[in-house]
Amino acid sequence: MDWSQSLRLIAPEETLSIAGLILLLVAAWGGDKSARLISILAVAALAAAAFLVAPALCGGLMGPDAEAFGGQMRADAFASYAKLLIYISAAASLVVAPAFFDRFKAMRAEYPVLVLFAALGMGIMVSAGDLMSLYIGLEMNSLAAYVLAAFLRTDGRSAEAGLKYFVLGALASGILLFGMSLTYGFTGTTSYEGIRAALDGGLSHGALFGIVFMLAGLAFKVSAVPFHMWTPDVYEGAPTPVTTFFATAPKVAALGLMMRVTLEAFGAQASAWQQIVTFAALASIVVGALGAIGQSNIKRLMAYSSINNVGFILIGLAVATQAGAAAMLFYLAIYVAMSLGGFVAILMLKTSDGEPVEAITDLAGLSRTRPALALALAMIMFSLAGIPPLFGFWGKFVVFQAAVQADMMVLAAIGIAASVIGAFYYLKIVKIMYFDEPADVVKGESDVWHKVILVACCLFISPLGYLLTGWLGSLVKTAASVLFVAV
Amino acid sequence: MGDFPILSLMLLVPLAAALACLFLDAKAARSLALAATLVDFVLGVILWMNYDIGGAQWQFTERVDLFSGFSYALGIDGIALLLIALSVFLMPICIGASWNSIEKRVGEYMAAFLLMETLMIGVFAAQDLFLFYIFFEAGLIPMYLIIGIWGGADRIYASYKFFLYTLLGSVLMLIAMLWMANEVGTTDIPTLMAYDFDPKAQTWLWLAFFASFAVKMPMWPVHTWLPDAHVQAPTAGSVILAGVLLKMGGYGFIRFSLPMFPEASADFAPLVWGLSMAAVVVTSLIALVQHDMKKLIAYSSVAHMGVVTIGLFAFNVQGLEGTMLIMLSHGLVAGALFLAVGVIYDRLHTREIDRYGGLSINMPKYALFFMLFTMASIGLPGTSGFVGEFLSLGGIYQVSSWVALVCTTGIILGAAYMLYLYRRVAFGAQKNADAAAMPDLDTREMLMMVPLTLAVLWMGIYPESFIAPMRADIAALDARLARAKPEGDAEVTMGKEKPAHEDAAHEGAH
Numbered sequence A: 001m002d003w004s005q006s007l008r009l010i011a012p013e014e015t016l017s018i019a020g021l022i023l024l025l026v027a028a029w030g031g032d033k034s035a036r037l038i039s040i041l042a043v044a045a046l047a048a049a050a051f052l053v054a055p056a057l058c059g060g061l062m063g064p065d066a067e068a069f070g071g072q073m074r075a076d077a078f079a080s081y082a083k084l085l086i087y088i089s090a091a092a093s094l095v096v097a098p099a100f101f102d103r104f105k106a107m108r109a110e111y112p113v114l115v116l117f118a119a120l121g122m123g124i125m126v127s128a129g130d131l132m133s134l135y136i137g138l139e140m141n142s143l144a145a146y147v148l149a150a151f152l153r154t155d156g157r158s159a160e161a162g163l164k165y166f167v168l169g170a171l172a173s174g175i176l177l178f179g180m181s182l183t184y185g186f187t188g189t190t191s192y193e194g195i196r197a198a199l200d201g202g203l204s205h206g207a208l209f210g211i212v213f214m215l216a217g218l219a220f221k222v223s224a225v226p227f228h229m230w231t232p233d234v235y236e237g238a239p240t241p242v243t244t245f246f247a248t249a250p251k252v253a254a255l256g257l258m259m260r261v262t263l264e265a266f267g268a269q270a271s272a273w274q275q276i277v278t279f280a281a282l283a284s285i286v287v288g289a290l291g292a293i294g295q296s297n298i299k300r301l302m303a304y305s306s307i308n309n310v311g312f313i314l315i316g317l318a319v320a321t322q323a324g325a326a327a328m329l330f331y332l333a334i335y336v337a338m339s340l341g342g343f344v345a346i347l348m349l350k351t352s353d354g355e356p357v358e359a360i361t362d363l364a365g366l367s368r369t370r371p372a373l374a375l376a377l378a379m380i381m382f383s384l385a386g387i388p389p390l391f392g393f394w395g396k397f398v399v400f401q402a403a404v405q406a407d408m409m410v411l412a413a414i415g416i417a418a419s420v421i422g423a424f425y426y427l428k429i430v431k432i433m434y435f436d437e438p439a440d441v442v443k444g445e446s447d448v449w450h451k452v453i454l455v456a457c458c459l460f461i462s463p464l465g466y467l468l469t470g471w472l473g474s475l476v477k478t479a480a481s482v483l484f485v486a487v
Numbered sequence B: 001m002g003d004f005p006i007l008s009l010m011l012l013v014p015l016a017a018a019l020a021c022l023f024l025d026a027k028a029a030r031s032l033a034l035a036a037t038l039v040d041f042v043l044g045v046i047l048w049m050n051y052d053i054g055g056a057q058w059q060f061t062e063r064v065d066l067f068s069g070f071s072y073a074l075g076i077d078g079i080a081l082l083l084i085a086l087s088v089f090l091m092p093i094c095i096g097a098s099w100n101s102i103e104k105r106v107g108e109y110m111a112a113f114l115l116m117e118t119l120m121i122g123v124f125a126a127q128d129l130f131l132f133y134i135f136f137e138a139g140l141i142p143m144y145l146i147i148g149i150w151g152g153a154d155r156i157y158a159s160y161k162f163f164l165y166t167l168l169g170s171v172l173m174l175i176a177m178l179w180m181a182n183e184v185g186t187t188d189i190p191t192l193m194a195y196d197f198d199p200k201a202q203t204w205l206w207l208a209f210f211a212s213f214a215v216k217m218p219m220w221p222v223h224t225w226l227p228d229a230h231v232q233a234p235t236a237g238s239v240i241l242a243g244v245l246l247k248m249g250g251y252g253f254i255r256f257s258l259p260m261f262p263e264a265s266a267d268f269a270p271l272v273w274g275l276s277m278a279a280v281v282v283t284s285l286i287a288l289v290q291h292d293m294k295k296l297i298a299y300s301s302v303a304h305m306g307v308v309t310i311g312l313f314a315f316n317v318q319g320l321e322g323t324m325l326i327m328l329s330h331g332l333v334a335g336a337l338f339l340a341v342g343v344i345y346d347r348l349h350t351r352e353i354d355r356y357g358g359l360s361i362n363m364p365k366y367a368l369f370f371m372l373f374t375m376a377s378i379g380l381p382g383t384s385g386f387v388g389e390f391l392s393l394g395g396i397y398q399v400s401s402w403v404a405l406v407c408t409t410g411i412i413l414g415a416a417y418m419l420y421l422y423r424r425v426a427f428g429a430q431k432n433a434d435a436a437a438m439p440d441l442d443t444r445e446m447l448m449m450v451p452l453t454l455a456v457l458w459m460g461i462y463p464e465s466f467i468a469p470m471r472a473d474i475a476a477l478d479a480r481l482a483r484a485k486p487e488g489d490a491e492v493t494m495g496k497e498k499p500a501h502e503d504a505a506h507e508g509a510h
Helices: A003-009 A011-058 A077-095 A097-104 A110-127 A131-149 A156-187 A192-199 A205-221 A230-237 A240-265 A267-293 A298-318 A322-347 A371-385 A392-405 A409-434 A448-461 A463-482 B006-021 B026-050 B078-097 B106-125 B129-138 B140-150 B155-184 B189-193 B199-216 B225-232 B235-260 B262-288 B293-312 B317-348 B364-378 B384-399 B401-426 B443-461 B464-484 B500-509
Strands: B059-064 B072-076
Touching (some): A077 A322, A205 A240, A205 A267, A230 A240, A230 A298, A240 A322, A267 A409, A298 A322, A298 A409, A322 A371, A322 A392, A322 A448, A392 B155, A409 B140, A448 A463, B006 B078, B026 B106, B072 B078, B078 B106, B078 B464, B155 B199, B189 B235, B199 B235, B235 B262, B235 B293, B262 B293, B262 B401, B293 B317, B317 B364, B317 B464, B364 B443, B384 B401
């Protein structure tokens, strides 16, 4: 084992952990006054880490060159792509936070540090090459996330969200761990490569149970049906910047992790988990769409929307091909932009005295009182519904293209027909903003950083996004090919 | 013209104006929208003048590889040329129709309409499968907003119904398109039109495309979104909906279903005939009992579209040419009729037929135009409606005389409901004082009616101008369909040349 090479490969993780520790000390001595400074430094650390992972992605790093610590960690193109998305989302949720927390006098110095540690954990999740490092990354992310959910400690809903997330998250971790122990017991190894080699001949019942339990645990983390129940409550209760974070970075990390585990470790036994993923995908699409219809809180609605979108992304996994994996990665990038834009727009919905607006009915007539904000939100809604010419369409397009190429026509047809159900509630938001008489509740001024991020997201999901299809398409192709090198 | 990208320019002009309109006040937005649509109309005229009849099948082609997975490819044949011409012709009239009647949020309204124009031209000009789909689907967004924001009392229900109905139809088509692109390895429409798909696969592909185009057309029994959408939409929205959006269904059949899946089209022809016959008879009867003028015209649209699908699935040149002519004629006539309804709606704010009466006394000019368009809708010889219906029914007669028989009743019923409508609105006593006090057409309204009248008469008297550009394309399509053509039951044969002396005897009898 070449220590120097291993340490060089995990440079982004080192950067983040050292920065996190230093900032923790700054927070301890500087107190909440230094919160803003720590935020800026945390964003800088994330930018530096992003800068460090970019070469591996552009160079298409894979195979033994990317293995650190004997395959415990893999800093390959796939991990780099996922990490880039994670770092961008984490940085965005840091940038949008101060304007929100200042109102509650709750902009404490721990927030950026926790986000930094969560991002570090997620980076480990997507680059893990072994069940042990997988679990360390997952728990590192989860523990930070539980605290973040309860960050507004004076707010009952926030505390409730934190507790719910913790109890259910711990249960899911337990299920995952149980699956991992079964897998270890029946394959005799914890490394992905070893598991793959051990399962190459055939699948024992014990290992099958291992797969089922691991997938159940992971489905909880990506909030796929039937393990989605926590999502609306946590999304609603957590402070909105934290929800922004939950809806983006952990989704990327958990889906990246799920792809690694299924396609690398269990890749030889795809038929064993394909039907589970297929069910989870279709059920998520349908339940996410139906559940959203009755919602009156926009954050809960976005939670169901994220369940719905995860369903579409999982269709890419259900086909178990390289094109499917590439499609998932492409969809993830678009999904991150849409969710980021959506939650930033929600953050900008404030009454004249700065109180956050969350009731959907209060959006009535927004197009007349705040035309630009309404237009941005309408674009995001149509994009989430997958209506061309917005870029959200392309995400669904590539996923269904992969399904059709893999000859899974029935899956594609059912999935896309169910997407029409989802269109209904996205339309409802547009209807309330554009067709109804103004309720004139949203009056508050918006933070300049919110505007910047919203404009950036809207430009990405506008038809201009199609100009990126060539470049992003080749990136995700490289990233996805990493998972299929061993085949 | 050389390599000048005129089609891209036609897409760009309304798009740029749409963006600008969002930032303008009501007055400036109106003027800019009118200017942009007129510029596009002029470009459309230039396009037609430079179209080389009998030249290459695809002209004005542009191709740029901007995206991965599909390309920005434009190009038109005669069929697309005519439909683009129809769109750019109707657009300034639509803007004119909304000049005074739209008072709130004018900038957004004009932006939605201009965006609509870009997307309509894009649908007809796209030469790439997915580019077509993007334009085809994107049209839902501005139309949803137009119905929902500026529509009538029940606009919310109508806008949802319109959006979800058409979306459900279209997504299945997307899956079929993905399969085709995967199978053939290209998304180029001309290549796909010449590719022979396996007949078994054709069945499924045809059904998926049918799901989309039948809703868009709309065919009975999936037509129910149309009366709702028409009634609730503002006048100009109805004009563009009837004038151009419905043509996308027919265009889809003629561009995709027929040339790409000839065997499946032949297999399913009886289904289409059955639905069309039902549409012609049932919706005509429904139109007869309507109290709402817009609803009446909406149902008559469904009936006319029934004749369009009959012509399409007649598998011969007459039928196909007839189809194209009905679509063009219906675009003008139905548009004009909705405009005529809009004119009196603006004055009295009701579409209830009973609230009017005797308008020919106080609005003679209006009554004249309304009469002309009523006759054109019935299909009186000399108006545009006649040529298309005659060719279409002649085409289907060669294949099935029974279908021709049933569909011809549509003309009789059409005459019944249109004349009944006209009698109740324009003739009789002036039973409502407020209707009797309405002023006649003003200059703006005349400016909208006169071009439509001229176009309707031109198409009725000298249809050759409109048939010439598409003749070669229809012939090519007919040749492509020849191998699957269903056996006709009428066995039409050319008549024998009459002996010369009979003519002489005939002359002598006079």
